[in-house]
Amino acid sequence: xxxxxxxxxxxxxxxxxxxxxxxxxxxxxxxxxxxxxGRRYYSLYNLTTKIRLxxxxxxxxxxxxxVILGGGIDMSVSSLLAFVNVVVVQVMMGLGGGPLHQIIAxxxxxxxxxxxxxxxxxxxxxxxxPPLISTYGTQIVWGGLALKIMQQSGGxxxxxxxxxxxxxxxxxxxxxxxxVILLFGIHYLKRSGYVVQLKACGGNIHGAYESVxxxxxxxxxxxxxxGFFTALAxxxxxxxxxxxxxxxxxxxxxxxxxxVALGGTSLAxxxxxxxxxxxxxxxxxxxxxxxxxxGLGVNFQVLAQGLIIILALAVGGLLTKRSQTKAARMRGEKx
Amino acid sequence: MKKTPLALRKAKTIIKxxxxxxxxxxxxxxxxxxxxxxGFASSELIINILVVSSFVGLVSGGQFxxxxxxxxxxxxxxxxLVTLGAIxxxxxxxxxxxxxxxxxxxxxxxxxxxxxxxxxxxTFFRIPPLVMxxxxxxxxxxxxxxxxxxxxxxxxxxxLQKITVGKFLGIPGILYIWALFAVFMHFLINNTTFGxxxxxxxxxxYTASLxxxxxxxxxxxxxxxSGMIAGITGFLxxxxxxxxxxxxxxxxxTLISVIAVxxxxxxxxGGKGSYFxxxxxxFLLQLMDSFxxxxxxxxxxxxxLFGIILLVIILMYGRERKMQN
Numbered sequence: 001x002x003x004x005x006x007x008x009x010x011x012x013x014x015x016x017x018x019x020x021x022x023x024x025x026x027x028x029x030x031x032x033x034x035x036x037x038g039r040r041y042y043s044l045y046n047l048t049t050k051i052r053l054x055x056x057x058x059x060x061x062x063x064x065x066x067v068i069l070g071g072g073i074d075m076s077v078s079s080l081l082a083f084v085n086v087v088v089v090q091v092m093m094g095l096g097g098g099p100l101h102q103i104i105a106x107x108x109x110x111x112x113x114x115x116x117x118x119x120x121x122x123x124x125x126x127x128x129x130p131p132l133i134s135t136y137g138t139q140i141v142w143g144g145l146a147l148k149i150m151q152q153s154g155g156x157x158x159x160x161x162x163x164x165x166x167x168x169x170x171x172x173x174x175x176x177x178x179x180v181i182l183l184f185g186i187h188y189l190k191r192s193g194y195v196v197q198l199k200a201c202g203g204n205i206h207g208a209y210e211s212v213x214x215x216x217x218x219x220x221x222x223x224x225x226x227g228f229f230t231a232l233a234x235x236x237x238x239x240x241x242x243x244x245x246x247x248x249x250x251x252x253x254x255x256x257x258x259x260v261a262l263g264g265t266s267l268a269x270x271x272x273x274x275x276x277x278x279x280x281x282x283x284x285x286x287x288x289x290x291x292x293x294x295g296l297g298v299n300f301q302v303l304a305q306g307l308i309i310i311l312a313l314a315v316g317g318l319l320t321k322r323s324q325t326k327a328a329r330m331r332g333e334k335x
Numbered sequence: 336m337k338k339t340p341l342a343l344r345k346a347k348t349i350i351k352x353x354x355x356x357x358x359x360x361x362x363x364x365x366x367x368x369x370x371x372x373x374g375f376a377s378s379e380l381i382i383n384i385l386v387v388s389s390f391v392g393l394v395s396g397g398q399f400x401x402x403x404x405x406x407x408x409x410x411x412x413x414x415x416l417v418t419l420g421a422i423x424x425x426x427x428x429x430x431x432x433x434x435x436x437x438x439x440x441x442x443x444x445x446x447x448x449x450x451x452x453x454x455x456x457x458t459f460f461r462i463p464p465l466v467m468x469x470x471x472x473x474x475x476x477x478x479x480x481x482x483x484x485x486x487x488x489x490x491x492x493x494x495l496q497k498i499t500v501g502k503f504l505g506i507p508g509i510l511y512i513w514a515l516f517a518v519f520m521h522f523l524i525n526n527t528t529f530g531x532x533x534x535x536x537x538x539x540x541y542t543a544s545l546x547x548x549x550x551x552x553x554x555x556x557x558x559x560x561s562g563m564i565a566g567i568t569g570f571l572x573x574x575x576x577x578x579x580x581x582x583x584x585x586x587x588x589t590l591i592s593v594i595a596v597x598x599x600x601x602x603x604x605g606g607k608g609s610y611f612x613x614x615x616x617x618f619l620l621q622l623m624d625s626f627x628x629x630x631x632x633x634x635x636x637x638x639x640l641f642g643i644i645l646l647v648i649i650l651m652y653g654r655e656r657k658m659q660n
Contacts, residue, residue, distance in 0.1 A: 073465070129649055130603050132409070132465075136590060137646040144638030151635075254411075254469050267463040268407070299480045306473030309466065310456060317461035 019264025020276030022316050026308070027279050030286040037293045048173040052166060052240065054285050055175045056081070056233040057255055061263075061281040062182065062274060063229030064256040069195070070222040071202035071269030072124055072131035077230045077256060079142035080116050081249030084109045084234035086146050089155040089244030097158065109238075110231045116142060117227020121220030139253070146246040153245035157238055165239035175236070182232075186274055198222055202269025258309050259284050264316065283308070353600025353652045357615045360648070361622055368626045375629055382506065388621035389513040390417075390575070391591050393568040395599075395613045396520055397561030398592040401464075403524070404557045405537035405605025409464045412453060412472040413565040413592055416446050417585030419475055420569025424495075425488040425579050432494040442566045449475065450562020454555030468558075472589070479582055490578035499574035509571060513614075520610035533557075537606030595620055598648055619648075 015021065034041045041047075060077050067074045088109035095101035116138070123134040167174050189195055197218050200208040209215045237248055257267070262280030265272025287308050291301040349355055368375035394413050401408040420442045428438035449471065456467040499509045524530035535543040536550050544550045569585055576584065599616030601608025623644060627637040 123646065127650060129646070130597070132603065133594065133597050133649055134646060136594065137642050137649070140642030140645065141639050144635045144640075144642060147635035147638065148633075258466055258470065261463060261466045267465060299477050302473055302480070303477035306470045306477065309470040310462065310474070313462040313466060313470075314456060314460035317459075 018276075019272055020279050021264070022312055022319075023262050023264060023276055023279040023283055026283050026312060027286070030283065030290055033290055034286070034293065038289065039293070041289070041293070044171075048166075048168060048175075050285075050289075051173055052175045052236075054282060055179070055236045056240075057252065057259065057281045057285065058179065058278060059182075059229045059233035059236065060252050061256040061259040061277045062186070063226035063233075064253075064260050065263075065265060065272070065274055065277040066198065066222040066225045066229075067131075068257070068260050068265055068267060069202050069269060069272060070198045070219050071205060072219060072222065073135065073257065073267070074120065074223065074226045075132060075135040075253045076116070076120060076139040076142055077226065078249040078252040079139045079146060080113060080227060080230045081234045081237070081252055082246050083116070083142040083146040083149075084113050084231045085238055085248050086150040086155075086244045086246050087112050088235065088238050089157060090149050092157065093155055097156075102158065102161075106235060109235060110228065113227040113229075113231025113234070114224050115227070117224040117230075118220060120227070121223030124223065125216040125219040150244050150246045153243055153247070155244040157242045157244075159242060161239040162242050165236065178232075182229075183274070194218070194221070199270050203271065255284060256281070262309060262312055283312075351652055353598070353612055354609075354615075356648070356651055357598060357600070357612065357619050361615065361619050364619075364622050364626050368629055372629050375626075380625075382510070384621050384625050385510055385513075385618065386500075386507050386575070388617045389509050390568055390572050391588065391595055391621065392513055392614050392617035393516060393571070394565050394588045395592040395595040395617055396516060396610060397564035399520075399596050399599075399601060399608065399610060399613045400533070400557050401561050402593075402596050402601055402603060403533055403537045403605055403608055404554050405540055406457075406554060407464055407603075408457070408554065408557070408605065409593065409603075410450075410453065410468045410558065410561050411465065411589050411593075412449070412468040412475060413561065414586045414589030415472040415475040415479070416449065416562050416565035417569035417572060417588050418582060419449075419479055419585075420446055420566035421573040421576070421579055421584065422479055422482055422488050422569075422582070423566075424570040424573050425490060426482060428489070428492050428495070430489045430492050432492045435492060435494055439567070439570060442570045443563055446566025446569075447559050447563040450565075451555060451559040453562065454558030457558065458551045458555045483582055488579040491574045491576070495570075495574035496577055499571050509575065512571065517610055517614055524610065534606055537604075539606075591617075591620060594645060598645070600652065 018024075060081065064074055064077060088105045091108045092101055092105035095104060120135055120138055123129045123138070124131045127134075165174055169177060186195075197208070197213055200211070200213060201215055201218050205215060208218075233252075234249075238244070241248075259280035260272070260277050261267055262283055263272065263276025263278070264280075265276055284305065287305045288301050291304050296304075365376040365381075374380065394417060397413060398410055401410050423442050423445055424438045427441050428434040453464075453468050453471050456462045456471075457464045497508070499512075500507050502508075503511065524533065532543065532548045532553055535546065536548055536553055540550045565585075565588070568588075572585070573579065595616040596608070596613055597603060597616070598619060599608065599612030599614070601612060623641060624637075627640055632640065
């Protein structure tokens with residue numbers, strides 16, 4: 001009995017110490033709150049719609065998580081989103097818009113995303129530019145290229161995109177299926193050791209270098225993954241809006257970084273995970289719904305989003321500070 | 336190993352240093368611009384470019400202080416604080432010269448407080464500066480929307496316009512303010528204990544704290560100062576624009592202030608840099624922009640070129656150290 005009790009206690013403690021614990025608490029709180037104030041929030045229709053609208057941020061956040069775990073940051077995701085968006089639409093329309101052309105357009109879009117990520121990675125790793133500044137620079141470049149390809153929103157995408165994207169298979173939305181497949185992919189990367197190597201680079205890059213890890217290629221890959229996920233997010237936006245928009249991505253870099261931080265991943269790199277990022281992204285999206293159903297205006301939505309991030313991270317910061325001082329005290333007692 | 340002569344090595348470090356490259360680039364752009372479109376390097380146009388870059392330069396001053404303080408310090412709320420400064424200034428002064436002092440004081444108090452909150456979040460609550468200031472900019476947007484509430488904001492009073500764009504000896508007032516500010520910043524960093532503490536903290540905060548610097552208080556204050564500088568700049572910007580045409584008028588300052596600081600040769604790691612570098616960085620960015628306008632490239636390609644040139648400039652001297660065993 002006693003041992004059992006202790007076991008649950010340690011399990012509980014390890015759970016509380018999970019980096020994403022705070023995001024999870026807020027998420028559950030919001031869900032309960034929405035159950036009360038949200039009218040028919042938990043209808044199947046509403047939830048599938050919501051998940052579809054959350055998808056772009058979820059995907060960008062997953063990509064951003066790779067980069068941040070590796071000790072970098074990707075500020076260019078917002079423009080890249082717009083860039084891929086217009087490339088897909090323009091390639092499809094330029095070719096004629098048949099089924100084969102659509103597939104080519106999708107491949108082109110993903111290719112652009114991966115190549116853009118590769119360039120980001122090259123600048124940061126091989127050319128040794130500071131990640132923040134170099135991705136700021138590429139943000140300007142991708143944004144300009146997006147505007148070059150398409151001056152204003154427009155273009156037409158076959159409506160089948162929307163039908164496929166919003167369809168449900170055995171009650172499960174198509175977007176959720178994509179997400180699950182991607183999560184399996186991430187799980188594979190974890191099993192293969194890539195994520196561990198990435199965290200090693202983010203935690204202590206000189207140490208990683210001295211343990212003969214191919215530091216540069218690991219970091220380049222993380223940016224390529226970010227580009228890949230951003231391209232997928234762009235495809236989701238194309239499917240949802242059925243048009244191209246050269247300004248579609250604005251704000252995504254800030255939102256995705258906030259979501260990653262909310263999920264308990266250290267922005268200094270080296271610690272954190274993907275579950276937290278997903279929870280963080282959903283929390284950010286749920287804030288809007290909570291404020292909406294609470295009957296407050298749009299201005300409050302903006303305010304609440306900012307305040308929630310600050311408060312959540314402040315509480316998280318206080319908790320780590322306390323556990324750090326506690327650990328320091330324990331070390332002091334031992335000596 | 337081959338040994339390069341000392342003089343050559345010295346020359347190499349000078350050539351690769353930002354204080355050499357940035358002014359050189361300015362001269363090259365002015366020269367080439369003058370060939371392509373005669374009159375590009377005329378004193379009138381240069382003063383115009385200087386006026387536009389003065390606001391960037393002032394805001395970058397705050398950013399510069401924070402970056403210099405180290406600890407991955409960065410303030411992404413400055414752009415919104417510029418807007419807030421302009422709007423609060425406009426609302427309080429109501430186009431009356433008599434209210435100008437009161438308006439300026441209100442702007443200072445409001446933006447300093449917001450900056451301090453940023454600082455507290457970063458130092459006491461250990462929120463990463465990037466996320467803290469980003470979230471704060473969202474909050475500031477909400478505050479701006481509450482203040483304006485869909486109604487227009489009164490423009491600048493006559494006196495404020497006179498102070499910023501009114502010419503004295505052929506030079507607009509804002510340039511005198513910028514010059515004074517630059518001298519003040521230079522003095523602050525090189526000749527005061529505050530500056531020494533700041534540089535020590537930026538170089539290594541642990542040793543600085545051992546040496547008796549209150550790192551937490553210093554960094555918190557830095558965010559306050561930087562917010563205040565952004566607010567005052569916004570107030571002056573109102574005088575330049577004469578009216579608040581748009582509630583996102585200061586947005587561009589966020590990105591450009593970070594870039595100006597880096598182009599000016601300040602290391603993002605902190606502890607190294609000079610404000611005159613930032614001044615040249617701000618001027619260079621504006622000059623580049625004007626040059627791209629002069630050679631008549633369409634807007635999207637101008638943006639692409641601007642980004643690429645920026646990356647090339649940073650490639651020349653903003654690189655991190657190579658890893659060695």
